[in-house]
Amino acid sequence: MRKTIVVLLLCVGLAGCASFGRVQNAFSVLTETQISPTAAVVAANTFNALEATATNYLRLKRCTGSNGPICRDPVITAKIIPAVRSGRASRDALIKFVRQHPGQLGASGLYDALVASTNTLQAVYAQYGIGGK
């Protein structure tokens, strides 16, 4: 009920209550989603795919100014390494939860942390064309 009141108040500031349904749905998804073990496994594997892509990039020769375009940029390296390490911690925490609570739905916090890391990596790859030919 409290969430509904909050959404209604938001609706007052929005362009008409035609938006109410969409806001309510989005809010519900954000606050009520519980993550299934399957979703956690899918998320972990997706992250691993991005981590493998990061590894391939880090194995490239360092850019010297004359060996491009396929080379490893230290600026990009400095973004990728912490993102992967952070994501790895989130992945491990999420799967640990799955192991310790077999068959149970989990709160979305651990999953969201992993998704955030995945999105960061995906954005870096998209920005710099990493993984493409």
Added chain:
Amino acid sequence: MGPIITLVLTALQQLIPALGAASQLSPILDLLAKILPIVIKEAMDLAPMVKNIIEALRNKDAVTPEQLDQLDVLDAQVDAAFEAAATDAEIEDRQVAP
């Protein structure tokens, strides 16, 4: 082809929590089955992840201990490879930095 595959995988990751009936999974499984040969051809190191995702979606109602053990093995392999590459890159960058 790499970025397209990672985009697909990332989109899947965000879609899965919203899935309900098993019937919603069939199109996703079909898509993954179609991209798997491409992944194997173009980005072989991503193939185990795609296969694991397919297997997880097929058993949507339960994640087995065997799947988690497989994931642990894959995690260890991927992490070790990444750390080796990251360490080398960090050392090289420190040596070159002014």
